[in-house]
Amino acid sequence: MTTPVHLDDLISSAGALAAGGGRVILGITGAPGAGKSTVGTRIVDSLGPDKAVLVPMDGFHLANAVLLANGLRQVKGAIETFDDAGYAKLLQRIREQKSGEIIYAPSFNRDLEEPIAGSIPVTADVPLVVTEGNYLLAEAGAWPSARECLTESWFLDPEQDRRHHWLITRHMDYGKSAEDARLWALGSDEDNARLIEAMAHRADRVLRVKGL
Template sequence: MDSVMRENELVALAGALASRGKRSILGITGAPGAGKSTLGERIVSELGPGRAVLVPMDGFHLANSVLLARGLRHVKGAIETFDDAGYASLLERLLAQKAGEVVYAPHFDRGLEEPIAGSIPVLPDIPLVVTEGNYLLAESGAWPRARACLTECWFLEIDRPLRHTRLIDRHVAFGKTREAATAWALGTDEANAALIEAMSHRADRVVRIHVD
C-alpha cells in the first residue's frame, strides 16, 4: 500500500498495533536519511513508555575492530557490516518474551561509532516494539528471520535531495568535515540506498510523510 500520510496518522496506526492484546513488532525501514529514527522516536514518545519501546537495528553494527580486521571499515553501514543473525535472534526473543522476563537490547552510540550492548531494557508487558533500520526487508542471510517477526513493516520514501542534505548534516554533526560528509553521503550511503530502495515492494506499507 502506497500512501502520503502525516506523522500523527502513522502514530495512530502504531497505536492500533499496540492495542492488539499481544506483542506486536513494527518495523520501519527506508534509505539512509529517510527519517526512520525520527518517526520511531515520535511513535514511542507519543504512545508512552508503558505502550512502546524503540529497539533500533543499528545496535547490531559490527564493532570497528571487527570491520578493520575484515577490511570493511570504509563501507560501515553496508549490509555485510551488521550482525544479522544477532538481530534476528533478538526479535525472535522479543516476539516470544515471557512474563517476568526482561530482554536487553543494544543501541548504537553515534558519538563513539560503536554498538553498546545491554543498554535498552524491554519489559514483557510493553505491547509494541518499534524497530527501525536499513535492511529489514533483505532476503539474504538471517534477514528473512527478522522480517518474519514483524507484525508490519513500513517503508519510508523521501525526495533524494532532502535525504542527501539530512545525511550530510548528520555526518557533520558527528565529527566529519563537510567535504568528508558529502563524500560519504554520496558514496557509501548512496550505494546502500540503491539496495534498500529495491526492497520497498516487500513492505506492508510504503509511506511518504506529508510535511505541512
C-alpha cells in the first residue's frame, strides 16, 4: 500500500534512524525518475555531513567500454549493466566498518555517463549511510546480499505521468534531444520500471512523496 508523505517527514524519519546508535544503512529505491536521488540528497543535506552520507548504486554502472564490448550500451541502466557483486561487497564493508577506517565509494558522473572510482569517502563516525538505486530489492545475482545490509528500505512510487515528465526532463538536461529523451524514457527505462515496480512489496515502506 502506497503511503502519501511529505519530504520533511522522511527527513525526520531518517534523522531518527541516524540517532538510534551504530551504523544504519537506509536504502531508497523505485523506478527510473521516481525521485530517489532527489530524496536521498535532500536527506543527507538536511542532516549534515556529521550524520549522513550518500552512496548511490549508480557508482556501480559498468563502464561504457564494457557495455559496448558486450552489446549492452543501448540498454544502459538495465539490471545486467551493473556490478551487483561489487555493490553488495561495498555495503557489507560499510555495515561492518571499523572505527577509524575510511571506505571510498564510487560515484556516477552524469555529464561523462561514467562511474568515478574512490570519490565518496565514508567515515566510521557517520551513523547514517543513504544508498539509492533501481535494483536494491532484486532477487537475482548478488542483489539479495545487498538487501541484507539495509537497515530499512523505502520504495518511492510517484504518479506515472509525473515520473515520466521528470525522466524526460532529466534526459534532456544531460544532452538528449526531446525526441531521444522521450524514446529512452518510454522504451528502455520503462522496461526497467516494470521490473522494479514488481519489487515494491519487498520494501519496508512504499511512499508517494509530496512536495518534490
